[in-house]
Amino acid sequence: MSKQIEIKDLDIYYGSFRAVEGVSMLIEPRTVTALIGPSGCGKSTVLRSLNRMHEVIPGAYVDGSVMMDGQDIYGAGVDPVNVRRQVGMVFQRANPFPTMSIKENVLAGVRLNNQRISRKDADDLAERALRGANLWEEVKDRLDLPGSGLSGGQQQRLCIARAIAVQPEVILMDEPCSALDPISTLAIEDLIAELKNEYTVVIVTHNMQQAARVSDRTGFFNIAGTGKPGKLIEYNDTEIIFSNPEKDDTQNYVSGRFG
Amino acid sequence: MATSAPAKSEPTAQSRPVVRIGDRVFSALTLAAGILILLTLAGVAIFLLIQSWPVIGAQTTDPEQITGGGFFKYVWPLILGTLISAVIALIVATPFALGIALFTSHMSPRRLAPFLGYTIDLLAAIPSVVYGLWGLALAGNLVPVYRWLAENLGWIPIFAPDAEGTVSQTGRTMLTASLVLAIMILPIITSLVREVFLQTPRLQEEAALALGATRWEMIRMAVLPFGASGISSAIMLGLGRALGETMAVAMILSSGAFTWSLVVTGNQTIASEIAQNFPEAAGLRLSELISIGLVLFVITLLVNMAARAIVARTTVKGN
Numbered sequence: 001m002s003k004q005i006e007i008k009d010l011d012i013y014y015g016s017f018r019a020v021e022g023v024s025m026l027i028e029p030r031t032v033t034a035l036i037g038p039s040g041c042g043k044s045t046v047l048r049s050l051n052r053m054h055e056v057i058p059g060a061y062v063d064g065s066v067m068m069d070g071q072d073i074y075g076a077g078v079d080p081v082n083v084r085r086q087v088g089m090v091f092q093r094a095n096p097f098p099t100m101s102i103k104e105n106v107l108a109g110v111r112l113n114n115q116r117i118s119r120k121d122a123d124d125l126a127e128r129a130l131r132g133a134n135l136w137e138e139v140k141d142r143l144d145l146p147g148s149g150l151s152g153g154q155q156q157r158l159c160i161a162r163a164i165a166v167q168p169e170v171i172l173m174d175e176p177c178s179a180l181d182p183i184s185t186l187a188i189e190d191l192i193a194e195l196k197n198e199y200t201v202v203i204v205t206h207n208m209q210q211a212a213r214v215s216d217r218t219g220f221f222n223i224a225g226t227g228k229p230g231k232l233i234e235y236n237d238t239e240i241i242f243s244n245p246e247k248d249d250t251q252n253y254v255s256g257r258f259g
Numbered sequence: 260m261a262t263s264a265p266a267k268s269e270p271t272a273q274s275r276p277v278v279r280i281g282d283r284v285f286s287a288l289t290l291a292a293g294i295l296i297l298l299t300l301a302g303v304a305i306f307l308l309i310q311s312w313p314v315i316g317a318q319t320t321d322p323e324q325i326t327g328g329g330f331f332k333y334v335w336p337l338i339l340g341t342l343i344s345a346v347i348a349l350i351v352a353t354p355f356a357l358g359i360a361l362f363t364s365h366m367s368p369r370r371l372a373p374f375l376g377y378t379i380d381l382l383a384a385i386p387s388v389v390y391g392l393w394g395l396a397l398a399g400n401l402v403p404v405y406r407w408l409a410e411n412l413g414w415i416p417i418f419a420p421d422a423e424g425t426v427s428q429t430g431r432t433m434l435t436a437s438l439v440l441a442i443m444i445l446p447i448i449t450s451l452v453r454e455v456f457l458q459t460p461r462l463q464e465e466a467a468l469a470l471g472a473t474r475w476e477m478i479r480m481a482v483l484p485f486g487a488s489g490i491s492s493a494i495m496l497g498l499g500r501a502l503g504e505t506m507a508v509a510m511i512l513s514s515g516a517f518t519w520s521l522v523v524t525g526n527q528t529i530a531s532e533i534a535q536n537f538p539e540a541a542g543l544r545l546s547e548l549i550s551i552g553l554v555l556f557v558i559t560l561l562v563n564m565a566a567r568a569i570v571a572r573t574t575v576k577g578n
Binding site: 051056058109162 | 369471481
């Protein structure tokens with residue numbers, strides 16, 4: 001249950017401002033794809049266009065197509081709510097619901113899709129999701145305590161558990177480790193390697209070592225200058241991007257010689 | 260990577276904290292402002308206590324002197340009337356306030372939202388005497404409604420007709436006064452709740468949306484839990500306003516003895532009782548009015564303390 005994503009000639013606009021121009025990528029199922037590039041180059045925008053979350057900003061729209069296993073998620077009559085139920089997302093900062101317990105947080109998305117779920121099924125599902133997020137052993141004795149009582153890294157893994165509990169096809173991660181210490185970061189990176197077995201994972205990161213460690217394919221984005229649209233400069237196997245990229249821009253960025 | 264902390268400078272023997280004159284003046288000013296509030300509150304409480312002393316004296320020696328034959332007999336129906344009108348106003352106003360606040364903060368088209376916000380705030384700018392006049396005009400139109408309520412739902416005590424089997428012919432009843440009160444407290448609740456809703460952390464909203472929540476589900480998962488304490492304090496503030504509102508009630512309500520029925524003439528609130536009787540009052544009667552003012556003061560104080568307690572208990576740690 002993971003899907004192939006094919007982005008074709010995607011332009012993303014915020015009102016009259018063109019934020020991203022001409023992105024085409026093919027993302028294979030059960031791979032980790034990293035999007036890297038300087039701030040403001042549009043990589044987060046591209047990521048959010050994959051579950052139509054950029055649309056929460058009024059005036060945002062796209063031109064082009066994003067196909068998931070051949071179905072255009074921007075096609076006529078496609079409800080963004082249904083797209084988001086298939087494409088889970090993890091944010092830059094952990095955002096568990098503060099009024100909910102750990103278990104309720106994990107089940108939050110499930111309760112939206114399937115209001116009636118037996119107590120036992122709910123417990124099983126919560127355990128499966130928490131195990132899937134490598135968090136079960138740490139929280140199994142305090143499932144009914146608020147999620148906000150966990151450490152930052154645990155909260156982020158709780159958010160991952162919440163995302164995988166609804167059994168999505170794709171998981172998007174928007175700089176999931178940027179607010180975490182190195183140990184918690186390692187835990188998340190290990191988790192990403194496991195998630196790859198079941199899901200298509202797309203991750204935005206500022207940390208190039210992280211991109212090199214976790215991803216199979218890497219896309220490098222850049223902008224020509226402030227106010228210009230971001231573009232996908234190079235998209236290739238991670239090894240090639242970090243060792244022998246085709247473009248000089250990419251070489252300069254990954255080697256740290258970037259302006 | 261070797262880094263070394265900068266060497267610590269030895270504290271000098273006579274090191275003294277640096278005092279800036281501006282900070283001193285500012286802290287003195289804020290302290291004075293804080294104390295002034297306490298003094299004012301204490302002053303009001305002491306004034307009310309001293310002025311109502313004769314009533315307490317009369318109550319112990321000769322309760323018959325007091326209107327209604329005893330302080331408690333006098334004040335009890337007034338307290339009930341005050342609370343009933345305020346609670347009805349809240350019950351009517353709160354759902355509308357929440358709906359309007361949600362609409363303006365999360366649902367309405369962006370161009371429409373500020374316009375609606377101004378309109379609601381304008382309601383707060385209408386003087387209460389104007390509300391009173393408007394309420395009088397409204398009252399006459401409500402008579403058929405009250406008649407219908409008495410005929411069809413008369414078995415419920417609050418809609419019961421009077422002894423002659425009729426309802427108020429003018430419509431100047433407790434229900435009319437409460438409805439006008441509801442409109443008067445609508446703006447304050449709405450604008451407070453709207454502000455709270457707008458403060459919902461964007462991350463929380465996006466968390467819900469990314470899980471595939473619809474707009475309404477997002478509101479239920481992220482906005483309402485975050486705003487819970489704000490909603491209760493806004494409601495309590497509305498209650499405080501409704502309890503103390505005087506002019507509109509004094510104009511609209513055709514006051515009388517206490518009755519559970521809301522569609523017949525009767526009932527009275529504390530604030531309106533004071534306003535209607537104060538001009539002719541003297542001696543013990545004056546003290547009576549001040550003493551019920553003291554009662555209203557205590558009720559309002561309790562409501563505000565309750566509001567504080569609720570807010571402290573239900574505040575959500577956002578991130």
